[in-house]
Amino acid sequence: MVGHAGARLLADLADATGLTAAYSAALRPLRPRGTGHDPGRIATDLAVMLADGGEAIADLAVLRDQGEVFGAVASTPTAWRLLADTDERTLTALRSARAQAREIAWLQAVEQGEDIPAVRAAGRMLPGLVLDLDATLVACHSEKDQAAPTYKGSFGFHPLLCFLAITGEGLSGRLRPGNAGASTASDHITVLDQALAQIPDVHRHGTDILVRTDSAGSARRPSSPTSETYGNEKFVPPSQSDTRSPSLSATRSEPYPTVCGIPPWTRTARSVPAPRSPS
Incomplete structure (x- = not known):
């Protein structure tokens, strides 16, 4: 085999x-x-x-x-x-x-009768796309271009990636040196913009989009350029004092059902903290 x-x-x-x-x-x-x-x-x-x-x-x-x-x-x-x-x-x-x-x-x-699977939240199937934005460490064992010491004491790269969570598609990525910051706002903006550009127009402009990040994505800068580029959706970051893993949401004007105690969303998106992992 x-x-x-x-x-x-x-x-x-x-x-x-x-x-x-x-x-x-x-x-x-x-x-x-x-x-x-x-x-x-x-x-x-x-x-x-x-x-x-x-x-x-x-x-x-x-x-x-x-x-x-x-x-x-x-x-x-x-x-x-x-x-x-x-x-x-x-x-x-x-x-x-x-x-x-x-x-x-x-x-x-x-054409084959399939579509992008719906998101499951609080036991409900909700339409929309979920994008996961996160950095990861890639170790290397020689002095390659852009390789540098990482915050964990290893040596290599610190790329920032964005995946479509529902299907696992890699939408965008940015190769960065090992000493690149996890919360560098400009990198988050670039990767998120490139990821949104990968989504077909019919979904990008007519579908709810949820962008999930860890605490490194709580910088305030990523929301502004993105909302300017994609005017039909407005991205709002979580409070910087919130220590939970934040999410950015982009919504349509239609009311959305209350989920997990979160009020219905309107045109201005709400910041939705990601649930805590069981300790």
């Missing part, structure tokens, strides 16, 4: 949702002559390799050695050059490509 059996399905999913083609369009400036490996296929193969448990670019060999399954896979130097040539403008184009593919995937799910 091996853990690579479903890797081909991931590549097929990327093709079916248009992700590979969108990556190709986003990375076309890096391949001006149009020769060699398709950069969109290289990016997709790198993603499949990581999802399959790979940890380094050289792990593409697992896919490359199965040519009958994955086709022509780029060499390690070719993949390395693609990553080295990727700049901030290219990353922005790749984010747009991911958003396009996600919208197609969600529409395909609706």
